[in-house]
Structure formats: structure tokens, C-alpha cells
Amino acid sequence: MKDVIYSINGPVVTVKDTSTFGMAEMVYVGNAGLIGEVISVSEARTTIQVYENTTGLLVGEPVKGTGAPLSATLGPGIMENIFDGIERPLTDIAQKNGAFIATGVHVDSLDMARRWDVTVTVKPGDSVSGGTVVATCPETSIITHKSMVPPDISGVVTWAAENGQYTVTDPICKITTASGEEKTVCLAQKWPIRTPRPVAAREPIGRPLITGQRVIDTLFPIAKGGTAAIPGGFGTGKTMTQHQLAKWSDADIIIYVGCGERGNEMTQVLNEFRELIDPKSGKPMTERTVLIANTSNMPVAAREASIYTGITLAEYYRDMGYDVAMMADSTSRWAEALREISGRLEEMPAEEGFPAYLPSRLAAFYERAGCVQSLSGAAGSVSIIGAVSPQGSDFSEPVTQNTKRFVRCFLALDKSLAYARHYPAINWTMSYSEYYEDLDPYYTEHLGEKFCTMRGRILGLLSEENKLMEIVKLIGSDVLPDSQKVVIETARVIRTGFLQQNAFHKNDTYVPLDKQMWMMEAILHLYDRAVELVDKGVPVSAMAEAGLFDKLVKVKYEIPNDKPEMFGEYNKELDDMCAQLLAKQTPAAG
Structure with missing residues (x-):
């Protein structure tokens, strides 16, 4: 067998003398079929980061390519769910394997058997392109899911299904492209998590993300489609502040990514959101919330991927015309995962051991926020609020300093305020917002x-x-x-x-x-x-x-x-x- 494991170093696996795999390709590693992603290709060897625990993996076990990048499955059934960092539903895994995730577990991201009440919105003869809505279905009682033509497909509809009940893999319509090729569109589609979804135009920012928290809304406002950082040392209330923003902000959809945080904090989020009633609709909060939990005891490489999985789901709902708020808790743990993988790859370390590409990765993540006109013509937005956990509340460390370069709202949490029971512990002398000029016309009006x-x-x-x-x-x-x-x-x-x-x-x-x-x-x-x-x-x-x-x-x-x-x-x-x-x-x- 040609493509076999040559070496294993924690989550980093190499394959020697192969030209089978492409950069960023998703692969299955070992007899158990662990999910991995190609991160380096050379003539001598291919390097793969594995998103599952590699304990028990042996040299000589096979590596199989998929020919496609690591992708998220996008379709009805995402809402009300809780996923791990690579979009595997944790409830389904728990039913199969119990409380702990076994290696090599293969679970569909969405329920493939569930049938949805679908209203088809196209008919034969319609010209469609990427982003055109082909069907709608009630995903929850407050969120209508709009299934769209994938961005890389355009042509004429030659067949469309009748209104009725369908699974996410049933064909909804068939499109003949300009080259004569026939494409089938289903309720669900796949999208590479590291690639931003295309839009028709980026719109200027002009509306605040109203959170109901006075220190934020009045003194340091966050814009819809904007970016904000909440840095603070241990115990200053980063997670609690993000919980409040997730509960009360006037976004249509909340994507909450627990990246390297404690498991009990994610349990608290789950329990609180189940009990909480959404003030806008009077329905349970979970009906407009997606949780991505990659806790501190889960594999490090999947922690690195969880941020991208979250932002891809956010962009998907943005393209339907929703205002989405994404909470990333915490980007410091994500940066630590980058540092650990970089160390195993023996890359040259930069400040405090973080890789030299940390600023560009942070920039690429925060730049996926924004107000846009989607390919379907709908107006939507993604707002990113990232928590930062500087060790010892030292705001001069690399993750906080580089984050400040790419966000326009900085809500600095103060240890002395937190210990004095002043909540939220946002220090009004260290915090700032650069959105005054953009948002003041809204406040004035x-x-x-x-x-x-x-x-x-x-x-x-x-x-x-x-x-x-x-x-x-x-x-x-x-x-x-x-x-x-x-x-x-x-x-x-x-x-x-x-x-x-x-x-x-x-x-x-x-x-x-x-x-x-x-x-x-x-x-x-x-x-x-x-x-x-x-x-x-x-x-x-x-x-x-x-x-x-x-x-x-x-x-x-x-x-x-x-x-x-x-x-x-x-x-x-x-x-x-x-x-x-x-x-x-x-x-x-x-």
C-alpha cells in the first residue's frame, strides 16, 4: 500500500513519498478513519493535522484522500443543535458512544432521515444563479430556512419538485448550466470552512447591535456587521458578558463557539439557553441558537477548526438575509492550538512562541464579519465578538495586541472591578469604540x-x-x-x-x-x-x-x-x- 503513516507527533501525522494528496484536502487517517486535513505538501512528505485523538494510531496504517477540502454541511437542522469543532452533532455521538467522544466516530452533521415541510420557489424555465433561493422550510418556529443554489452553479431550471416533505438529500430541482451539464440541487450543500462565502457587495455599517447592556450600547457601541474584542484575565467575566450578549442582542441568529473553554461553562450555556425565552418571539432561545463546543479536553487541532466552522455557519445564514452574531470564546485558546500545532511542525516561533502567521490568521477571521448584500439580493450581516484571555491580565501579550489591530470595539474587562462585584466589569478608561461616526446618524434619527x-x-x-x-x-x-x-x-x-x-x-x-x-x-x-x-x-x-x-x-x-x-x-x-x-x-x- 502506497499512502501509509510514516510518523505520528500528537495530532500531526506525515506520509512519505506521495503525490496523492492536495493542499487543504480532507483525509481519513488510519484503520479507524480519523478525520484530518493536509496542511503541508512537499516532494518528500505530506503533513496532516488530525482532528481526533491519535492515541493508538500506528505507523503503516493507511491514509485515504477524499479529493475535497474540509467542509461544513449546510442545510436545515443546524439550528437548536450542538456540534463539535468539525460539525459532528454531539447528541448523536453521545447516543452512540456515551459521554466521551470515541476516535473514528462517523456521524452525519445533519439528520439525513428527517423530512422537512418544503415549499419549492422555482419552476422549470427559471434562470437561476448562485444564491437564488430554490426552497424554504420552517427550520424552527422562528427561523425560516432558505435553501440556495450553491455559489458556483448557474443556469436554467429543467425540473423542480412539488411542494411536500423531503429529506436534506432529496433532489429539489435540476439545473442545466451554460455548458450543458446537469446539476442537482438539494436542501443541503457543502462549503469549505476556510473559504469565505462570496457576496454581491459589502455594505457600509450603519446600525448598532443593540445588546441591552448600558455600558456597551451607550458608551462603547458595537455595530451590526462589526467586530469587537472582550479581553480579560481569569475570573473577570468574559464568558458571562458573552452570555448576556448572546441572550439579549437583537441579532436574528446566535452562533456560540466555545473554543477550548471548560466543559461546565458550555453546559451552563446549554442549560441557560434552554430555559431562556427569546424576548422578540416569546419562544425558547435555543430556536435561534447554534452551539459549537470544542472544550479544553477535546483534540487541539479541532479547536483550531471550530472557529472556521462557526463563521461558515454564520455566513450561510447571513446569505439568507439574517443578522447573525457570532461569539468566539475564546480566541486565545484558538491561538494556543495554533501554537501547539506550529511547535509540532517545528516552525520558527515568533513572540511568546506563537507562529509568525498569527496576525494574518486573526485578520482573516475578523474580516469575515460585515454587512453584505448576498448573491440572492438579501441584506444580511455577521457580527463577531471574540473573547481574549491574556495570561495574568497582561494586555500587551501577542493575541490581545494583534486582535486590537483588527477589531473596532475593545471592551477591556478589569480584574479590580470584577472583584468589587461591578458587573459587567468593563473598564471605561481602557475601552473604546471606533463606531461612533458610523452609528451616530442612527442614534440621532x-x-x-x-x-x-x-x-x-x-x-x-x-x-x-x-x-x-x-x-x-x-x-x-x-x-x-x-x-x-x-x-x-x-x-x-x-x-x-x-x-x-x-x-x-x-x-x-x-x-x-x-x-x-x-x-x-x-x-x-x-x-x-x-x-x-x-x-x-x-x-x-x-x-x-x-x-x-x-x-x-x-x-x-x-x-x-x-x-x-x-x-x-x-x-x-x-x-x-x-x-x-x-x-x-x-x-x-x-
């Missing part, structure tokens, strides 16, 4: 010009407080004039009453944009009135004793999301309290 003005004032007060706290640390707060004490007190209200959010409180776990604006307006109203009182000789200590500042901290709990008119009453009460303080002060001054 839907909320008025004052929204952007108030955001600027809030950020200004936080920045001023940061400078004043340096002085307070050195000489204490007593020496500050009352005009500066007002800034410190107002910034405390912003921090505890606006930036801090309670994920377990019904009025605070998700906050709509209009309530966020009313809260900002109330805080700035308080600040303006407090400045007036200081100018008239009322000390800040008297305002604090009267509960002027503490009153506003409780607003987030006391005013329901659907009753913004109550803010008018709150502002009136604040005005009355200020008038009483001024009345007490005036006789004393006399």
Missing part, C-alpha cells in the same frame, strides 16, 4: 441629537473623575473644592447607577435604548442642579446627607423598562429636594 451630546458629557465626567481620584489618593478628598466633589459624586452615580448592571433583575438585565437615554438625562439633570446648588453656597455634604445622589442610583430598579414617563416624576422630585436644600441654606447664609 431614532433618539434625537441629545443622545450623542449626553454620551459625550457622561464620558467627560468619568474622565474628569479619573484625574481627580489621582489627587484624592495622594492628599484625600477633603481638600477638593465642592465644584470638584460634585464631579466625584456624579461619577459615582454613573458608575453604580448606570454602568453597573444586575443580570438577575428583571428591570436591569436588559435595558432598551430609550430608557438608557432617560437615565443619562436624569443623571445630567442631577449634575446640573448640584452645580447650581454649589454656586449658591450649598455644600456637597448637605446634598449627600439629603440622599440626592443615592436616590438616582436606585432608578434602574424602580422604573420598569416600559414606563419611561416615570423619569419626569423623578426629575421633579429631585428639583423639589434641591429647592428644600436651597431654602435651608438661605437663612443660614443670612
Whole structure:
């Protein structure tokens, strides 16, 4: 036998003296048929990375090529599923092999026996091209699946099936191409995971991804079709922040990739999403969610592939016209998988042992985000939110620094805030968003010009407080004039009453944009009135004793999301309290 294993080094296998395999070809390795991918080809040897555990693999066992790249199967049945890094359904594997994945398990990505209620949307004589929708079926009660002509096929429909029940492999229509070749289109198609799906045009970004988290929506907005990084050390709440974004963001579909994370975290995601009701539809959250779980005890090479599997599924639903949000948790574990494989290949290491091509791999991944006009003419988007886990919260390490180059929103998590139970622990001095210019027209149109003005004032007060706290640390707060004490007190209200959010409180776990604006307006109203009182000789200590500042901290709990008119009453009460303080002060001054 010609193509046999010559050497095994962890997940890296070589075959000597062969010209059978092409670069990036998917292969079956050994007697067990482990799934692998060709990553290097030379005259002397072919190198393969294996996506399963290679324990027990022997030199001399056969390697068989497939003639095709590693591809994802795209069709109805993806939603509500949980896959491993190479799109094998974990529930099916569990039924076959129990709790742990055995090597050489071959399971179809989609249920081949399930029949779907299909409405065929083409008829004989129709001219079709890549992206044309040929059939639709209800994948879940809230997601309609649109089966499309593969991007590389165009021609005239010569036969179309009747409406009815079909499996993902049943022919839906037949297309004769310009060259006279007949192609059969089914509900499902395959697409190489490392190749971005083609689009008709990339559109400019102009809508925010509304998350219901005040610190993000108001201060550091993420755009639909945009990219964001959430870096933070161990225990700072990266996964919890991504859970909140997955639960509450106004994307149509969520792709959650657990890449090298702990198994109990993925179990938590599964359990929470099953119980959670989607606020838009009133149906279970799982009906618009796909989970890809490649936990820390699963093979390293499959961890590297899981990111690409996730983004390919996201692009597929984007092409149907959906807004998709992809959560990658965490890209650091993905980079560690790159580093491990690179080390086994004996490549020259760059900074901290990561391969020299780490920046280009990160760029290729994040550049697959965007707002597009798909080949079918539908408008869709993919937003990527990647968690980064720098060791020891060191943001100068290579993965964080290179990620900053390719994302436009940076939500830095702070260990001291997390330990002080400030959630989400997003540090407002280290974080930034470059989407203001793109999104401000949207905010102005839907909320008025004052929204952007108030955001600027809030950020200004936080920045001023940061400078004043340096002085307070050195000489204490007593020496500050009352005009500066007002800034410190107002910034405390912003921090505890606006930036801090309670994920377990019904009025605070998700906050709509209009309530966020009313809260900002109330805080700035308080600040303006407090400045007036200081100018008239009322000390800040008297305002604090009267509960002027503490009153506003409780607003987030006391005013329901659907009753913004109550803010008018709150502002009136604040005005009355200020008038009483001024009345007490005036006789004393006399």
C-alpha cells in the first residue's frame, strides 16, 4: 500500500513519498478513519493535522484522500443543535458512544432521515444563479430556512419538485448550466470552512447591535456587521458578558463557539439557553441558537477548526438575509492550538512562541464579519465578538495586541472591578469604540441629537473623575473644592447607577435604548442642579446627607423598562429636594 503513516507527533501525522494528496484536502487517517486535513505538501512528505485523538494510531496504517477540502454541511437542522469543532452533532455521538467522544466516530452533521415541510420557489424555465433561493422550510418556529443554489452553479431550471416533505438529500430541482451539464440541487450543500462565502457587495455599517447592556450600547457601541474584542484575565467575566450578549442582542441568529473553554461553562450555556425565552418571539432561545463546543479536553487541532466552522455557519445564514452574531470564546485558546500545532511542525516561533502567521490568521477571521448584500439580493450581516484571555491580565501579550489591530470595539474587562462585584466589569478608561461616526446618524434619527451630546458629557465626567481620584489618593478628598466633589459624586452615580448592571433583575438585565437615554438625562439633570446648588453656597455634604445622589442610583430598579414617563416624576422630585436644600441654606447664609 502506497499512502501509509510514516510518523505520528500528537495530532500531526506525515506520509512519505506521495503525490496523492492536495493542499487543504480532507483525509481519513488510519484503520479507524480519523478525520484530518493536509496542511503541508512537499516532494518528500505530506503533513496532516488530525482532528481526533491519535492515541493508538500506528505507523503503516493507511491514509485515504477524499479529493475535497474540509467542509461544513449546510442545510436545515443546524439550528437548536450542538456540534463539535468539525460539525459532528454531539447528541448523536453521545447516543452512540456515551459521554466521551470515541476516535473514528462517523456521524452525519445533519439528520439525513428527517423530512422537512418544503415549499419549492422555482419552476422549470427559471434562470437561476448562485444564491437564488430554490426552497424554504420552517427550520424552527422562528427561523425560516432558505435553501440556495450553491455559489458556483448557474443556469436554467429543467425540473423542480412539488411542494411536500423531503429529506436534506432529496433532489429539489435540476439545473442545466451554460455548458450543458446537469446539476442537482438539494436542501443541503457543502462549503469549505476556510473559504469565505462570496457576496454581491459589502455594505457600509450603519446600525448598532443593540445588546441591552448600558455600558456597551451607550458608551462603547458595537455595530451590526462589526467586530469587537472582550479581553480579560481569569475570573473577570468574559464568558458571562458573552452570555448576556448572546441572550439579549437583537441579532436574528446566535452562533456560540466555545473554543477550548471548560466543559461546565458550555453546559451552563446549554442549560441557560434552554430555559431562556427569546424576548422578540416569546419562544425558547435555543430556536435561534447554534452551539459549537470544542472544550479544553477535546483534540487541539479541532479547536483550531471550530472557529472556521462557526463563521461558515454564520455566513450561510447571513446569505439568507439574517443578522447573525457570532461569539468566539475564546480566541486565545484558538491561538494556543495554533501554537501547539506550529511547535509540532517545528516552525520558527515568533513572540511568546506563537507562529509568525498569527496576525494574518486573526485578520482573516475578523474580516469575515460585515454587512453584505448576498448573491440572492438579501441584506444580511455577521457580527463577531471574540473573547481574549491574556495570561495574568497582561494586555500587551501577542493575541490581545494583534486582535486590537483588527477589531473596532475593545471592551477591556478589569480584574479590580470584577472583584468589587461591578458587573459587567468593563473598564471605561481602557475601552473604546471606533463606531461612533458610523452609528451616530442612527442614534440621532431614532433618539434625537441629545443622545450623542449626553454620551459625550457622561464620558467627560468619568474622565474628569479619573484625574481627580489621582489627587484624592495622594492628599484625600477633603481638600477638593465642592465644584470638584460634585464631579466625584456624579461619577459615582454613573458608575453604580448606570454602568453597573444586575443580570438577575428583571428591570436591569436588559435595558432598551430609550430608557438608557432617560437615565443619562436624569443623571445630567442631577449634575446640573448640584452645580447650581454649589454656586449658591450649598455644600456637597448637605446634598449627600439629603440622599440626592443615592436616590438616582436606585432608578434602574424602580422604573420598569416600559414606563419611561416615570423619569419626569423623578426629575421633579429631585428639583423639589434641591429647592428644600436651597431654602435651608438661605437663612443660614443670612
